[in-house]
Amino acid sequence: MEQExxxxxLESAVTELSRLPGVGRKTALRLALHLLRQDKSVGxxxxxxxxxLCNGIKYCSECHNISEDELCPICxxxxxxxxxxCVVESVKDVMAIENTRQYQGVYHVLGGLISPIDGVGPDQLxxxxxxxxxxxxxxxxxxxxxxxxxxxxxxxxxxxxxRLGETDVKVTQLARGVAVGNDLEYTDxxxxxxxxxxxxxFSDSI
Amino acid sequence: MEQExxxxxLESAVTELSRLPGVGRKTALRLALHLLRQDKSVGxxxxxxxxxLCNGIKYCSECHNISEDELCPICxxxxxxxxxxCVVESVKDVMAIENTRQYQGVYHVLGGLISPIDGVGPDQLxxxxxxxxxxxxxxxxxxxxxxxxxxxxxxxxxxxxxRLGETDVKVTQLARGVAVGNDLEYTDxxxxxxxxxxxxxFSDSI
Numbered sequence: 001m002e003q004e005x006x007x008x009x010l011e012s013a014v015t016e017l018s019r020l021p022g023v024g025r026k027t028a029l030r031l032a033l034h035l036l037r038q039d040k041s042v043g044x045x046x047x048x049x050x051x052x053l054c055n056g057i058k059y060c061s062e063c064h065n066i067s068e069d070e071l072c073p074i075c076x077x078x079x080x081x082x083x084x085x086c087v088v089e090s091v092k093d094v095m096a097i098e099n100t101r102q103y104q105g106v107y108h109v110l111g112g113l114i115s116p117i118d119g120v121g122p123d124q125l126x127x128x129x130x131x132x133x134x135x136x137x138x139x140x141x142x143x144x145x146x147x148x149x150x151x152x153x154x155x156x157x158x159x160x161x162x163r164l165g166e167t168d169v170k171v172t173q174l175a176r177g178v179a180v181g182n183d184l185e186y187t188d189x190x191x192x193x194x195x196x197x198x199x200x201x202f203s204d205s206i
Numbered sequence: 207m208e209q210e211x212x213x214x215x216l217e218s219a220v221t222e223l224s225r226l227p228g229v230g231r232k233t234a235l236r237l238a239l240h241l242l243r244q245d246k247s248v249g250x251x252x253x254x255x256x257x258x259l260c261n262g263i264k265y266c267s268e269c270h271n272i273s274e275d276e277l278c279p280i281c282x283x284x285x286x287x288x289x290x291x292c293v294v295e296s297v298k299d300v301m302a303i304e305n306t307r308q309y310q311g312v313y314h315v316l317g318g319l320i321s322p323i324d325g326v327g328p329d330q331l332x333x334x335x336x337x338x339x340x341x342x343x344x345x346x347x348x349x350x351x352x353x354x355x356x357x358x359x360x361x362x363x364x365x366x367x368x369r370l371g372e373t374d375v376k377v378t379q380l381a382r383g384v385a386v387g388n389d390l391e392y393t394d395x396x397x398x399x400x401x402x403x404x405x406x407x408f409s410d411s412i
Contacts, residue, residue: 006278049219053216054253066216
């Protein structure tokens with residue numbers, strides 16, 4: 001591509017910034033000029049933090065969560081329940097579940113969902129390592145499938161369920177139902193149907 | 207502030223990214239995790255380009271445009287008409303005018319507009335240096351005020367016009383009128399009024 005700006009430094013910063021998701025060349029230019037208006041330290045601190053991030057972050061060898069060490073802080077924590085493994089799509093889902101403060105087990109980050117349209121098959125995901133973890137370790141009692149309630153999430157969940165069929169681990173999944181705060185009138189039929197079939201004892205919630 | 211993420215590297219990347227305009231902590235996290243999913247080289251190239259940008263870009267000593275050298279490529283170009291100086295708010299305006307390919311003169315970048323609400327007075331802008339440039343150089347024939355048609359732009363333009371009154375330079379401003387492609391019916395009265403008083407000879411446009 002032809003160079004757009006006189007300055008090669010600006011050109012390369014705009015090009016690199018525009019690789020970020022949701023950032024086009026116009027936004028990238030705005031960000032670069034914003035950094036130039038600030039003290040030099042703002043931009044260099046940002047640059048250094050990104051370099052450190054990309055060089056310093058590894059993936060936990062056990063659960064594939066991001067980590068600065070061989071094991072992530074969750075897997076390395078002896079206080080967590082290592083017999084319960086929660087299967088999630090991404091690092092963000094680990095953060096979301098951790099924020100509930102309701103889960104004491106460990107995780108397994110797949111790194112995506114099966115999606116034939118996007119060309120993502122089971123081999124690109126951490127599914128084999130999950131099966132290995134359940135089979136060989138032998139000390140996993142329950143695998144909780146905590147994937148999105150989308151077609152990809154359900155497909156991936158079902159695939160994992162089948163793969164784990166060879167083992168005698170208990171496989172559960174997140175409850176599907178009416179989201180807290182949602183109006184019954186505006187809840188779609190599938191959700192409503194599943195919230196009916198999956199109804200729970202009233203006394204369990206009080 | 208309390209640290210939000212287990213990883214200090216992630217925490218610092220998110221904090222630095224969220225200093226960018228329009229980027230909150232949620233977006234910053236999304237960007238950081240996106241970089242982690244890419245090859246390591248993407249993030250480090252971005253980081254290095256930002257560091258190089260902030261360390262390498264100077265401001266032209268003549269027109270205050272961004273530059274990698276003492277003089278920007280426009281001021282250093284002997285083919286440009288150095289007797290015509292176009293006064294603009296920002297570096298982006300220089301780019302916009304350069305893109306028209308209609309202007310052969312040089313620029314003077316103010317670095318902002320007078321705005322009492324934002325606490326920006328004439329002293330924070332490159333106005334004194336403009337007056338100096340016109341007065342001392344003695345080889346400027348025309349100053350074109352090319353500022354936004356907003357209250358701040360008009361105020362700043364008028365202030366500059368008054369300051370340049372001490373000199374015998376010709377001061378002009380961008381034509382105000384109906385924007386090309388705009389419907390007359392939906393053009394506001396002030397613009398329409400100014401396009402009438404500033405009407406040009408039809409023969410000049412053909």
